[in-house]
Amino acid sequence: MGKSINVSLIGNPNTGKTSLFNRLTGLNQQVGNYPGITVEKKEGICKLDRGLKAHILDLPGTYSLNTTSLDESIVVETLLNRNSKDFPDVAVVVSDIENLKRNLLVFTQIKDLEIPTILVINMADRMERKAISLDIDLMQEELNTTVILVSARKNEGIRDLKNAIANYKQLTSQPCVNASVIDVAYFDTLKKAYPNQQVYKLWLVITQDVNFGKLDRNRELDDLKQHKFDIKSEADLKKMQHKETVVRYQFINGLLKKVLTVDTAHAKDIRTRLDRILLHKVWGYLIFFAILFVIFQAIYDWSTYPMDWIDAAFASMSTWVNNVLPSGPLTDLLSEGIIPGLGGIVIFIPQIAFLFLFIAILEESGYMSRVVFLMDHIMKRFGLSGKSVVPLVSGVACAIPAVMATRNIEDWKERLITILVVPFTTCSARLPVYLIIISLVIPDQRILGGVFNMQGLTLMLLYLLGFGAAIFSAWVLNKILPIKRKTFFVMEMPAYKLPMFKNVAITVIEKTKSFVVGAGKIIMAISVVLWILASYGLGEQFNNAEAIVKEQYAGQNLSDQEMDQKIASHELEYSFIGYIGKGIEPAVSPLGYDWKIGIAILSSFAAREVFVGTLATIYSVESDGEEEQTIKNRMAAETNPILGGPLFNFASGISLLLFYAFAMQCMSTLAIVKRETNSWKWPAIQFLFMTAAAYFVALGAYQFLR
Amino acid sequence: MITTVADLKRGETAIIKEFDEIDVPLKLLEMGCLPGNRVTMMQSAPFKDPIYLDINGTHLAIRRETAVKISVEIHG
Numbered sequence: 001m002g003k004s005i006n007v008s009l010i011g012n013p014n015t016g017k018t019s020l021f022n023r024l025t026g027l028n029q030q031v032g033n034y035p036g037i038t039v040e041k042k043e044g045i046c047k048l049d050r051g052l053k054a055h056i057l058d059l060p061g062t063y064s065l066n067t068t069s070l071d072e073s074i075v076v077e078t079l080l081n082r083n084s085k086d087f088p089d090v091a092v093v094v095s096d097i098e099n100l101k102r103n104l105l106v107f108t109q110i111k112d113l114e115i116p117t118i119l120v121i122n123m124a125d126r127m128e129r130k131a132i133s134l135d136i137d138l139m140q141e142e143l144n145t146t147v148i149l150v151s152a153r154k155n156e157g158i159r160d161l162k163n164a165i166a167n168y169k170q171l172t173s174q175p176c177v178n179a180s181v182i183d184v185a186y187f188d189t190l191k192k193a194y195p196n197q198q199v200y201k202l203w204l205v206i207t208q209d210v211n212f213g214k215l216d217r218n219r220e221l222d223d224l225k226q227h228k229f230d231i232k233s234e235a236d237l238k239k240m241q242h243k244e245t246v247v248r249y250q251f252i253n254g255l256l257k258k259v260l261t262v263d264t265a266h267a268k269d270i271r272t273r274l275d276r277i278l279l280h281k282v283w284g285y286l287i288f289f290a291i292l293f294v295i296f297q298a299i300y301d302w303s304t305y306p307m308d309w310i311d312a313a314f315a316s317m318s319t320w321v322n323n324v325l326p327s328g329p330l331t332d333l334l335s336e337g338i339i340p341g342l343g344g345i346v347i348f349i350p351q352i353a354f355l356f357l358f359i360a361i362l363e364e365s366g367y368m369s370r371v372v373f374l375m376d377h378i379m380k381r382f383g384l385s386g387k388s389v390v391p392l393v394s395g396v397a398c399a400i401p402a403v404m405a406t407r408n409i410e411d412w413k414e415r416l417i418t419i420l421v422v423p424f425t426t427c428s429a430r431l432p433v434y435l436i437i438i439s440l441v442i443p444d445q446r447i448l449g450g451v452f453n454m455q456g457l458t459l460m461l462l463y464l465l466g467f468g469a470a471i472f473s474a475w476v477l478n479k480i481l482p483i484k485r486k487t488f489f490v491m492e493m494p495a496y497k498l499p500m501f502k503n504v505a506i507t508v509i510e511k512t513k514s515f516v517v518g519a520g521k522i523i524m525a526i527s528v529v530l531w532i533l534a535s536y537g538l539g540e541q542f543n544n545a546e547a548i549v550k551e552q553y554a555g556q557n558l559s560d561q562e563m564d565q566k567i568a569s570h571e572l573e574y575s576f577i578g579y580i581g582k583g584i585e586p587a588v589s590p591l592g593y594d595w596k597i598g599i600a601i602l603s604s605f606a607a608r609e610v611f612v613g614t615l616a617t618i619y620s621v622e623s624d625g626e627e628e629q630t631i632k633n634r635m636a637a638e639t640n641p642i643l644g645g646p647l648f649n650f651a652s653g654i655s656l657l658l659f660y661a662f663a664m665q666c667m668s669t670l671a672i673v674k675r676e677t678n679s680w681k682w683p684a685i686q687f688l689f690m691t692a693a694a695y696f697v698a699l700g701a702y703q704f705l706r
Numbered sequence: 707m708i709t710t711v712a713d714l715k716r717g718e719t720a721i722i723k724e725f726d727e728i729d730v731p732l733k734l735l736e737m738g739c740l741p742g743n744r745v746t747m748m749q750s751a752p753f754k755d756p757i758y759l760d761i762n763g764t765h766l767a768i769r770r771e772t773a774v775k776i777s778v779e780i781h782g
Contacts, residue, residue, distance in 0.1 A: 064736045102738050102764050235728060245735045271765065272748065281752050330731050377755045379762070379767075410733075488731040488772055493758060493765040 004471070005054045006087065007046075011094030012103050013061030014366070014494035016122045018042075019152035020094055021058040022502050023163075029506075057086055063102070063107040068209050070407050073291060076208060079113055080201060081112055082670065090168035091117045092161070097127055097134075098495070100260065104252045105245070107143075108177045112200045116171035117145055118164050124149040124157065131263035139259045144174045153500060177251045179203065182243040185637050186232065195399060207237050210295065257270035271495050278370050278614075288371055292393070295358045303350035310350075316531030333531055340521070341527030348609070351428050353512045355397040359390075360507040364499035369491060382471050383478025384421075385414040385489060392418070395425035396463075399669045401511060403676055410490070413483040414704060419676060420686050421474045423669050425468035429608040433660050434462055436612055440635055441653030458657075465661050526606050527613055529537055529598075530577065536619055545571040572618065591695070591704040592652030594640065604665045611660070627635040651705035655698040663694035709780060712757065712773035713746035720778035721745070722761075729775040738762040745778060 011017040021029070025044025028114040042058040043484045051059055059078060060071035067073045078086050091110050100121065111117050120141075127133070136366070140147045146164045180187035186429030190202045193449040229551030278284055318335045325611055368390060375384025389411045395402035402422045426434075442458050541548065549567045558566070579604070581595030588598040600614040619634045638647040648656075664670070670683040677683070714720060722743050730739070738761050739745070746760040755770040 063733060066732055066736070068733050099764060101762070102736075105736055128758050238728060239731065241732050242735055245732065246740060249738075249740055275749060275758070279751070279758065369767075373751060374757060374767070376767075377751055377753050379754075410731075434721070488733070489756065489767075490731060490733045490737065490772075491756075491767045491768045492737065493767055495765075662726060 008088035015096040112175040114173040125151040135259040306350040337527045337531030344632040356511045360504045366494045382474045388418040395422045399423045419468040424470040442647045533577040541574040655702035659698040664690035711776045717748040723764045
């Protein structure tokens with residue numbers, strides 16, 4: 001195995017950093033999490049000449065090393081901790097030719113940390129069109145480093161970059177700006193207090209928490225704060241940071257004057273013209289809603305076909321297993337527990353993939369920032385930020401990526417509220433529950449002149465209810481949460497770009513994979529546990545079920561099949577799960593449910609989509625595998641044990657729909673919320689608030705409608 | 707009366723003057739909002755909030771409450 005070089009990719013958002021990362025690593029990459037926080041950590045391997053390998057870390061986009069968000073905090077942490085295994089041998093700063101001035105800010109900071117740094121200037125293919133010319137040699141001399149022109153989109157300059165990485169030892173670690181001029185006396189005291197440390201690093205550590213809340217850190221310099229030697233007030237430190245930024249821009253302006261020439265006459269910007277339309281007071285909103293409409297249509301229409309294939313494939317797989325394998329508990333576990341459980345996840349792949357496809361395209365193209373711009377004022381009234389729109393929209397796929405998507409909201413209160421209300425949006429896991437209940441209790445009729453299908457309308461109302469609940473609770477939370485707002489909102493409006501196929505494809509594959517693996521583990525475990533609980537029991541009633549039932553129905557002349565059914569049913573009632581179900585029945589019967597639905601709801605607290613699978617498992621254990629009926633027919637045949645009549649009627653159906661619309665039934669989301677808010681307090685509040693709302697709304701609806 | 711970024715009309719350009727460092731987020735400075743730089747009002751959303759600016763070639767959006775803190779000088 002060759003030697004591996006640690007490379008960190010750093011740069012402003014929208015510089016094409018991720019495209020470059022994809023160019024360097026191809027599919028040879030993996031996405032994980034930084035320990036303790038849910039910030040995606042993208043790493044990959046890039047092969048260089050002479051058997052060398054580079055381990056490339058794609059750090060989150062950042063405008064500077066002054067921490068103002070969680071993403072930026074990651075970058076700073078990585079660059080400050082020389083003992084970390086991610087500490088770079090060489091930093092590659094990605095900039096884009098049109099925004100060079102702004103992109104160079106973070107470059108000068110990294111250089112001042114005395115880390116060998118390569119400057120990549122991306123989108124070089126636009127230079128000619130934009131009439132930009134650059135004196136690379138002079139720039140290399142002035143910045144004391146290697147400067148490389150690339151075009152990630154056209155795959156140009158990548159070789160040069162790889163060579164520069166391979167030869168990183170030739171780079172100097174000379175700083176380029178002397179930041180201590182902002183307060184010479186103060187920096188002198190720093191130097192004296194820590195003679196072995198590099199002074200700019202000390203400065204970054206001291207200012208790390210000024211603009212951003214505290215994070216748990218374990219680092220070599222942690223004692224810095226405990227010593228309380230820094231006597232500067234927070235306001236003074238902020239002033240110094242402002243001065244530092246000015247000093248850095250002075251350096252950059254001086255540099256660019258020498259090396260860069262732009263013929264402004266050529267600088268016609270398509271962005272301005274597009275923005276005129278896309279941000280228009282009327283057209284802008286119409287276009288946005290039209291795009292949303294197309295996305296939802298596409299998700300439902302296009303996914304139907306692959307979903308039907310998947311459904312059929314899993315059904316025949318169950319049958320095949322039953323036919324081929326010798327009958328016994330293992331085969332039963334496979335055909336009644338694991339395969340239906342797995343099918344319940346795989347069937348979501350088409351929808352999830354389509355949703356991520358659209359979100360990736362909207363983000364890649366730069367349109368997402370325009371949505372944020374359009375929505376900010378409205379969202380602000382509810383205590384949210386324009387940036388909450390992205391999480392709320394992606395919450396329709398899954399609350400987990402949606403909660404992670406809140407990371408770029410600067411204001412902590414707005415971010416927290418967004419995190420707390422996102423799980424109200426109708427995620428794809430609610431969909432199977434909605435679909436099956438709607439098909440049972442809402443008539444398949446057309447109303448209003450045959451235009452609207454009642455079932456489709458109900459589904460749409462449920463989506464609107466989800467958004468409504470999210471917005472309403474945001475408004476309530478904004479009123480009651482005692483957090484002082486430190487609002488500021490700064491958002492770059494990037495140039496429009498044609499999405500790159502490779503980037504979109506990698507996003508879709510990665511996100512879908514993590515959904516399937518994440519949800520898959522839970523569903524698998526639950527279906528196995530459920531199957532065991534439903535198939536085994538203790539005591540006379542369970543072990544002697546056959547004799548007891550035969551005696552009970554003696555003389556009624558039941559057919560063998562009917563008798564088998566009665567026995568299986570009796571066994572289930574006295575299995576472990578039967579006892580649990582009977583235990584919770586008093587709590588759920590006022591909502592119109594029996595104990596089996598109670599069990600299904602209970603298991604849905606792990607993940608909502610388990611509901612249908614649980615009922616499927618319970619019923620198929622009960623049906624004794626004679627003739628596999630569809631789950632829907634079984635549900636329609638169930639009767640209410642107390643009132644008689646169908647168990648799934650209009651009242652109990654609506655009650656169930658409302659329960660699922662409001663209840664916080666997703667362990668994974670709670671876990672993510674815990675990690676993103678760094679405390680159990682918020683997920684606990686979220687869980688209690690949502691579940692209580694669900695219970696009382698469902699109770700009210702059932703009692704009113706029945 | 708002091709003219710601020712929030713007072714600019716659409717398409718109008720001005721030069722940024724000094725501003726109170728505490729009220730203006732550092733991030734805005736990092737993106738080029740520095741005294742002496744040129745700022746153009748590109749567009750505003752309904753209710754004039756947020757505001758879309760071109761500051762020295764960087765296109766960005768800020769809220770009105772921040773914009774009123776940045777004073778500018780309009781050249782005839």
